[in-house]
Amino acid sequence: MISPVSRTLAISAALLAFVLVGARVLHAQTGSAPETPNAAPKPGDPKLEEKAPAKPFAEPEVRGTWVTTTGNTAISSAQNTAETMRRLREIGLNTVYVETWKNGYTQFPSKVLERVIGIDRRPALMPQDPSDKPEDVRQFGRDLLQETLIEAHRNGLIYIAWFEYGFMAAHKDTMNHLRKDKPEWLSRDIKGNEVAPNGFVWMNPLHPEARRFLIDLVVEAIDKYDLDGIQLDDRIVWPYYTMGYDDYTKKQYARDHDGKEPPADPKDAEWTRWRIAKVNEFSKMFVQEVRAKRPGIIISLSPAVYPWCLENYLLEWPKWAAWTSADALKLPGDWVGNGITPNWDEFIPQNYRFSYDSYEKTWIDQIKHMNMLGKGRVAEMYPGIRLVGEGKDSSWEDLKKSVELSRTSGNKGHVHWFSRGVLDVFPDQLTSFYDVKATGPIAHPRFGANWRMLSIPLVSRVEKSAMKKSWSLVTVPNGTYRVIERTAKKPWRYRPGASVTVSPERPGAAQNIVTEMDIEALELLIDRRPELGGGGTNPRPKRP
Secondary structure, X not given: OOOHHHHHHXXXXXXXXHHHHOOOOXXXXXXXXXXXXXXXXXXXXXXXXXXXXXXXXXXXXXXXEEEOOOOOOOOOOHHHHHHHHHHHHHHOOOEEEEEOEEOOEEOOOOHXXXXXXXXXXXXXXXXXXXXXXXXXXXXXOOOHHHHHHHHHHHOOOEEEEEXXXXXXXXXXXXXXXXXXXXXXXXXXXXXXXXXXOOOEEEEOOOOHHHXXXXXXXXXXXXXXXXXXXXXXXXXXXXXXXXXXXXXXXHHHHHHHOOOOOOOOOOOOHHHHHHHHHHHHHHHHHHHHHHHHHOOXXXXXXXXXXXXXXXXXXXXXXXXXXXXXXXXXXXXXXXXXXXXXOOOOOXXXXXXXXXXXXXXXXXXXXXXXXXXXXXXXXXXXXXXXXXXOOOOOOOOHHHHHHHHHHHHHOOOOEEEEEOHHHXXXXXXXXXXXXXXXXXXXXXXXXXXXXXXXXXXXXXXXXXXXXXXEEEEEOOOOOOEEEEEEEEEOOOOOEEEEEEEEEEEOOEOOOOOEEEEOOOEEEEEXXXXXXXXXXXXXXXXXXXXX
16 A cells, blocks of 8 residues: 555645546467577667667557456455555556446445335345355445545546446346346347346336436436446347347337237348337437436447447447437436437447457457448547456457557557456556556546546544544645545545535635544545536436
8 A cells, every 4th residue: 555655745746747737358369489699780770679668658548447346356345446446547547447237236325226126235145146256245235336436536547437237137047126026127039038148137228117217327326426427338238139029119119010019030120120229219318318417427338349239239339429419319208318419428349359360350340330330430439458358368469459559540548358457467568568657647538637636635633622633624726625534444435515615715725624533534536526517416306
């Protein structure tokens, strides 16, 4: 852990700068043949140029990784979470995509979830997937979103809440609350089976109550937490092209087709096109509602590569990049995003391949499709690069070339699948490759530099007469800050109701906060919700 002195020095440097400046597999491993002795190279000789140190890449870009509770221990405890976020920053990353919604349960206390299934998060003794260890199942759900968010922001990282499971409700071997309590929400194949070919049970992306449930979960998180962005992936679609034969979907199709039910052939052209249109409809509805809540927040999508996702999931995401105000939906009833442009901010295709050659070919195809269908928004499309997972890890040479390809192709970033590869397999190589000692932390292309400053510690003194602690605020840059606190037994958390606004009219000096004696530390975190816009409470009425 960083000592208080070192952390104070780091924060001072960051503040000074602020003032001054204002899952798929990669198998192939490649390598070069060893060099044979030669005469000393002459000026202009390529070998001489190869040995010259490369200039560190210092352009703004997304350097991200996904962080999950499965297959690693990166966020398995508060201590691990703190260490993970510190190390990710040291290695050179600037963005984390953290699992927030998994297998039918939120990773944060949710009133929306409680209204639907009677509990506000995963209960103890309820597994989230078959890989859960006994100690994981026994543990009551933490507010993992708050815990990871605070540690990410303490270390200056951009935080994207990853609602990974989307409409995917349960593993085939898990009988959770959603699966038991909401059978009418589930998608089915022509035989009535609720388990999709990928081994999971999915909610129907057309069912209005399922749609509202997922959107309300996301809006609730945006309302409660100071998020920089939210992300969905290719689980907001039909579970597979063979699905969509549940009673609700059949009735809707019949309504639009003179009483005719869906054809038995799941690849029938009209049946396929109709289902594609319904995915597009939900996508617009989702973005418009999120924009109504927090206009400036990043809305991210991490889909399977195109056109595979179209052929199998009925997802045509490159076209989403081309939507304008003319594509906005007129939403009925109590939806609040009526008429807002359904604009997605970034696309991170899962460009996971067995070799670099295959990776390169697939990525060039994604760029081609984005240019043809997505109005050329290549800069906002970042490759998802697979480091680890089922099967053999990537080689460093393949990983390095994959990142370099994104830079030469005009993509303003890349995201690693997943944090275990960054932290446990390639930490030294990535640290050297990013070389933040030479460049300093790299700015995010959307937010720029200093969007997330390091946290600012407060200094305490004991008020002996009252047996309280009084904490002094140091002078800080203008802005709105949230106060976080830590005790010996609890990780960092928001201090209820405590915030500080610093402006020319309210300089941030000589202000005090009084706490109980068990508070071991207080810090300030910059609060970016005012800049991202939107209201402080959910404007929708409560739904049954």
